[in-house]
Amino acid sequence: MFSKLSTVFRTSKIVRFFKPNYLPTYVALVIVATAGMFAEQQNRAVHAARARASVAAQLGPIRSRLEANINGDIQLVRGLIATIATEPGMTQKRFSDLARNLFNERSRLRNIAAAPNLVVSLVYPIEGNEKVLGLNYRKNENQRAAAMRVRSSGKMVLAGPLDLVQGGKGLIGRFPVSLSVGGETNRFWGIVSAIIDVDRLYRDSGLLSQTLDLDIAISGRDGLGEEGALFYGDSTVKSANPVEVNVFLPGGSWVISAVPKGGWVDTPPNAWLIRSLVLLGGLFILVPMFITGRLMQERQRNIRVLEHNKDQLQELSHRLKIALEASQIGIWELDISSGKLLWDERMKELYGLRGDVREIYEDWRDALHPDDLQRAEKEFSNALLHGENYVSQFRIRLSGNRTRHIRAVGSIYTGAGGREKIVGVNWDVTADVENSERLEAAKGQAEAHSAELEAARHRMEFNALHDPLTGLPNRRYLDEILVDRRSSAATQDLASIFHIDLDRFKEINDTLGHAAGDEILRHAAQILRDNTGDDDFVGRIGGDEFVIISRNGGVEGHDAALAQRIIDAMSVPVKYKEQDCRIGVSIGIAHQTKREEALTHVLVNADIALYEAKRRGRNRHEVFTHSLKTAVFKTKQTADEILRGLEQNEFIAYFQPQFCPASLDITGVEALARWDHPTKGLLAPHAFLKTAEDINVLSEIDQRILEQALFQSRRWEASGIDIPKLSVNLSYHRLHDERLIDRLSQLIIPKGKVSFELLESISFDESDMTVLSNVEKIKNLGIDIEIDDFGTGYASIVSLLKLTPRRLKIDRQLVIPILTSAKQRQLVASIIDIGTSLGIEVIAEGVETMEHARILKDLGCHGLQGYAFARPMSANDLANFARERRWLAA
Numbered sequence: 001m002f003s004k005l006s007t008v009f010r011t012s013k014i015v016r017f018f019k020p021n022y023l024p025t026y027v028a029l030v031i032v033a034t035a036g037m038f039a040e041q042q043n044r045a046v047h048a049a050r051a052r053a054s055v056a057a058q059l060g061p062i063r064s065r066l067e068a069n070i071n072g073d074i075q076l077v078r079g080l081i082a083t084i085a086t087e088p089g090m091t092q093k094r095f096s097d098l099a100r101n102l103f104n105e106r107s108r109l110r111n112i113a114a115a116p117n118l119v120v121s122l123v124y125p126i127e128g129n130e131k132v133l134g135l136n137y138r139k140n141e142n143q144r145a146a147a148m149r150v151r152s153s154g155k156m157v158l159a160g161p162l163d164l165v166q167g168g169k170g171l172i173g174r175f176p177v178s179l180s181v182g183g184e185t186n187r188f189w190g191i192v193s194a195i196i197d198v199d200r201l202y203r204d205s206g207l208l209s210q211t212l213d214l215d216i217a218i219s220g221r222d223g224l225g226e227e228g229a230l231f232y233g234d235s236t237v238k239s240a241n242p243v244e245v246n247v248f249l250p251g252g253s254w255v256i257s258a259v260p261k262g263g264w265v266d267t268p269p270n271a272w273l274i275r276s277l278v279l280l281g282g283l284f285i286l287v288p289m290f291i292t293g294r295l296m297q298e299r300q301r302n303i304r305v306l307e308h309n310k311d312q313l314q315e316l317s318h319r320l321k322i323a324l325e326a327s328q329i330g331i332w333e334l335d336i337s338s339g340k341l342l343w344d345e346r347m348k349e350l351y352g353l354r355g356d357v358r359e360i361y362e363d364w365r366d367a368l369h370p371d372d373l374q375r376a377e378k379e380f381s382n383a384l385l386h387g388e389n390y391v392s393q394f395r396i397r398l399s400g401n402r403t404r405h406i407r408a409v410g411s412i413y414t415g416a417g418g419r420e421k422i423v424g425v426n427w428d429v430t431a432d433v434e435n436s437e438r439l440e441a442a443k444g445q446a447e448a449h450s451a452e453l454e455a456a457r458h459r460m461e462f463n464a465l466h467d468p469l470t471g472l473p474n475r476r477y478l479d480e481i482l483v484d485r486r487s488s489a490a491t492q493d494l495a496s497i498f499h500i501d502l503d504r505f506k507e508i509n510d511t512l513g514h515a516a517g518d519e520i521l522r523h524a525a526q527i528l529r530d531n532t533g534d535d536d537f538v539g540r541i542g543g544d545e546f547v548i549i550s551r552n553g554g555v556e557g558h559d560a561a562l563a564q565r566i567i568d569a570m571s572v573p574v575k576y577k578e579q580d581c582r583i584g585v586s587i588g589i590a591h592q593t594k595r596e597e598a599l600t601h602v603l604v605n606a607d608i609a610l611y612e613a614k615r616r617g618r619n620r621h622e623v624f625t626h627s628l629k630t631a632v633f634k635t636k637q638t639a640d641e642i643l644r645g646l647e648q649n650e651f652i653a654y655f656q657p658q659f660c661p662a663s664l665d666i667t668g669v670e671a672l673a674r675w676d677h678p679t680k681g682l683l684a685p686h687a688f689l690k691t692a693e694d695i696n697v698l699s700e701i702d703q704r705i706l707e708q709a710l711f712q713s714r715r716w717e718a719s720g721i722d723i724p725k726l727s728v729n730l731s732y733h734r735l736h737d738e739r740l741i742d743r744l745s746q747l748i749i750p751k752g753k754v755s756f757e758l759l760e761s762i763s764f765d766e767s768d769m770t771v772l773s774n775v776e777k778i779k780n781l782g783i784d785i786e787i788d789d790f791g792t793g794y795a796s797i798v799s800l801l802k803l804t805p806r807r808l809k810i811d812r813q814l815v816i817p818i819l820t821s822a823k824q825r826q827l828v829a830s831i832i833d834i835g836t837s838l839g840i841e842v843i844a845e846g847v848e849t850m851e852h853a854r855i856l857k858d859l860g861c862h863g864l865q866g867y868a869f870a871r872p873m874s875a876n877d878l879a880n881f882a883r884e885r886r887w888l889a890a
Contacts, residue, residue: 048264115192219254383412655670713753846865
């Protein structure tokens with residue numbers, strides 16, 4: 001309602017302002033405003049035209065440099081193509097020497113590849129582009145369409161900008177190469193692909209200049225267009241009314257759109273000067289006219305004020321009447337000297353009086369409740385005696401034995417003729433008094449309920465700090481104890497912390513169920529209580545782990561004795577449903593060396609000692625030492641370096657060749673993992689395999705060695721080096737990987753050329769369906785299976801029949817002694833006979849001398865591998881080794 005009244009009031013003011021007195025002023029105001037808007041519009045139009053001309057002037061040089069740079073790079077490549085046309089049998093070295101000259105011409109070329117007969121065999125630079133070698137455009141779905149288009153059209157095709165596999169963006173130009181036969185160019189030789197680095201193109205063309213005060217967007221894709229495809233800049237530039245120019249490219253064009261940085265500025269620099277002049281001229285016209293209208297309005301306002309004051313008193317009287325009726329308050333007045341009491345109608349209703357009253361003080365007194373009479377009269381008398389404000393609350397009696405609570409307020413004043421009077425009000429507070437009584441009763445109930453809640457809170461705190469199964473303190477309680485002990489360390493004895501873990505608990509849970517596990521945990525908790533003192537802290541911190549904090553850490557022999565008592569007690573079998581349950585316990589102990597040492601740090605040391613106890617065979621205790629901590633930290637450092645090495649591609653493939661015993665030709669190579677450590681040099685597998693297996697990255701190392709081996713195999717093949725077979729190790733963990741087959745399917749693996757070596761130490765249990773399934777799927781991919789280190793692990797005749805490997809490798813420990821031991825020679829001969837009878841090729845490792853090679857040849861071995869012929873070497877060294885046939889010299 002008040003918002004409506006406010007709106008009416010504002011509207012009336014506006015109406016009064018727009019009187020005929022101001023009509024000349026209004027007309028002049030409209031004329032001045034119209035002239036000002038016209039001047040503003042004209043000024044903005046001139047400013048916009050100048051801004052667009054400035055943007056166009058900056059775009060011209062950029063467009064010219066873009067066209068010149070792209071065409072210049074293309075012409076450089078055409079010169080290389082002309083040379084290829086005259087030397088179709090060009091070697092990689094010759095190609096690299098020619099391409100290197102192009103890269104020295106301050107060009108933007110990133111790399112160049114040549115594909116005779118659509119198979120990539122020449123690339124520059126080689127580093128970083130090894131995977132491209134051997135790529136057949138006819139078989140590659142991503143490249144085939146573009147390559148066929150170049151071949152069929154006989155023209156250069158420019159594509160991009162595109163996201164490159166090597167990182168960044170580039171323009172790819174594909175050029176057809178034809179050879180001249182009989183003086184005519186009519187035989188298609190292949191394709192030369194060149195990548196122009198887009199970032200360098202942008203920089204050399206001035207797009208990235210710090211002094212460029214433009215926001216630029218470039219659209220259009222490839223040499224053929226696809227108009228509207230935005231590949232540089234923000235799409236908002238296209239919708240900001242930009243200045244546009246065309247960049248003409250071989251076979252198409254781009255569109256450059258540009259706006260000033262921050263967008264177009266609509267307001268001209270001289271806008272406020274123009275506005276000020278218009279405003280000043282308008283004021284000279286409007287101010288005198290407004291003053292005249294104002295004086296006339298003031299005269300009319302004075303007349304209206306006189307009329308308003310006439311009605312104001314009547315409105316106030318009406319409002320007071322409404323307020324009294326709404327509040328249901330009774331008003332009374334007492335003449336102090338005469339005792340005459342005046343009540344209004346509401347007062348009579350409050351006191352239950354229907355007829356006339358005597359209008360004297362006794363009318364009020366006789367209505368008071370007897371229990372309140374004396375107090376109420378005394379409060380009224382004190383107000384009259386001291387001239388204070390009168391405030392009181394009392395009860396009155398009504399008909400039907402009803403009672404009403406009244407609150408009275410009054411004040412003394414001097415009326416006409418100097419007569420002292422007291423005027424006041426009464427109102428019914430019965431409902432308030434009854435509510436107050438109910439609230440008081442509820443308060444008592446709430447206090448009782450609060451006491452119950454406090455007791456419940458104590459129970460909840462106990463439950464929050466204790467394990468519900470064993471009743472021992474939990475991990476949260478332990479954390480509080482650790483903090484308390486650290487804050488009051490100066491008053492505490494040196495403490496020892498025992499970190500305890502139950503052995504074989506998981507087996508009981510898995511075989512007999514969680515109920516049996518719970519019984520074992522309660523039994524273990526009771527043993528810990530029985531063997532510790534009242535001042536010791538015993539807690540279960542999760543699963544089958546417990547912690548003891550002993551205050552007798554400084555007593556010699558105490559910790560070892562306590563640990564042994566616990567181990568002995570835990571070794572006693574526990575009966576559960578007529579079945580003996582046997583568990584053990586591993587304990588790690590750490591001592592507080594000084595009172596200032598934080599117990600949280602001691603707990604970490606105890607955890608290190610527990611790890612060592614488990615590593616040494618379980619059901620024992622170990623005490624933390626600094627040498628133990630150093631060993632743990634060294635293992636962690638190695639793990640961190642392995643992870644960093646994977647990020648930096650430090651794990652590389654080395655290759656050891658295998659030979660035919662009869663012809664001494666290379667029959668294959670085994671890819672071996674090496675770590676090219678930045679400070680320790682080249683490390684063999686024994687330096688990192690155990691740690692890599694612990695941190696679960698052995699599968700990743702295997703994958704990278706496989707990828708490098710496949711790449712080098714394609715590189716050797718492209719160089720004319722024949723390596724018939726490639727063997728790669730496959731770890732136990734990777735053989736259990738359900739994603740192994742998917743990752744292998746993504747690689748290009750020639751069928752029959754790659755073998756996976758499985759250690760004989762892997763158990764080929766028939767129940768391990770993941771292993772057996774992966775082995776079968778590996779064979780379906782055309783990958784052979786070999787058993788490595790045969791004679792040292794689990795492999796049996798049954799395993800060989802079940803796996804049907806293509807080859808097995810006799811471990812070097814069995815091969816080396818055959819020079820001096822006839823018994824050992826007979827064992828190796830038996831293995832070769834078994835493999836031959838099962839159709840399995842047998843390869844001997846550890847061929848240290850040519851005498852080894854002669855004996856193994858006589859025994860019928862199918863392959864030889866060892867230092868007598870070659871040590872593991874890098875891919876480049878192996879290529880030179882095979883090309884020069886160096887082993888024949890040995």
